[in-house]
Amino acid sequence: MEKRVNQIKQQLSAHNYKLTPQREATVRVLLENEEEHLSAEDVYLLVKEKAPEIGLATVYRTLELLSDLQIIHKLNFGDGVTRYEFRAEGAEHHHHHLICMNCGTVDEIMEDLLGPIEERVEKEYDFQIIDHRLTFHGICHRCKSQGVDVKKLVGSKVT
Structure with missing residues (x-):
């Protein structure tokens, strides 16, 4: 430290x-x-x-x-x-997050999943990307294993 x-x-x-x-x-x-x-x-x-x-x-x-x-x-x-x-x-970029909508747990994805997309955006739109952030909202494996009802949590939009 x-x-x-x-x-x-x-x-x-x-x-x-x-x-x-x-x-x-x-x-x-x-x-x-x-x-x-x-x-x-x-x-x-x-x-x-x-x-x-x-x-x-x-x-x-x-x-x-x-x-x-x-x-x-x-x-x-x-x-x-x-x-x-x-x-x-x-780090060239920020890592990404998985946020559980039931328990609020935040897990991290340490790999940069958007590299190929960044390259395409820079090329096709002539846009220089400095950084990006990506957050996934859903239900974590702990809550899923406890039987959390996704439909009740987010409404009838989930199938």
Whole structure:
């Protein structure tokens, strides 16, 4: 973890920002929960355990700064809550997500499934793609194995 904290410190420094104790506490919470997709409130509550003096506005500002510097990604899974995750080092693109509409679980697809489509779009539309995001909404294997009725969950549109 110390290596990642130092890398983030260098990234901040390259843009004339300092890794203040409040920012460091926020970064450490994100690193400790790297497998999760935490909301700002989640981050705040976890940071507050370690740094009781920190305010919600400070956490929001830190998350915005880290997002602006592309150290973390903002994610929106369609539920009105912004979540955050670290940008994968050296990754050309963002990975993809599977979101269970029943239990809310978020699973990740680490491979880039859209490479061939990107190439086609760039060629046919003369459009240079910088990044893309893909989110699948459905029912996870855990809920399916428990007999969740997909039709009741999403209405009569599912066959």
